[in-house]
Amino acid sequence: MIAEEWTNGFRKTLECAASIQSKLEKHGINDAVVLTFMELLSKNKDTFIQTKFDEVKAEEVSIRRKKS
DSSP, X not given: OHXXXXXXXXXXXXXXXXXXXXXXXXXXXXXXXXXXXXXXXXXXXXXXXXXXXXXXXHHHHHHHHHHO
């Protein structure tokens, strides 16, 4: 994922920054960051969860986030 960011001009990083920026006024910085993280989690498996548990658990978390 890091290599992909380097080679694609930090596309996901810039999308995250834009998402946070769009939520700032309504939600404040803490909630804007959390909401953006939750959006990312619904679209991508969390590598920390995958490392700590396994790929199946990481996918389960992403699916649960999509449903909420």
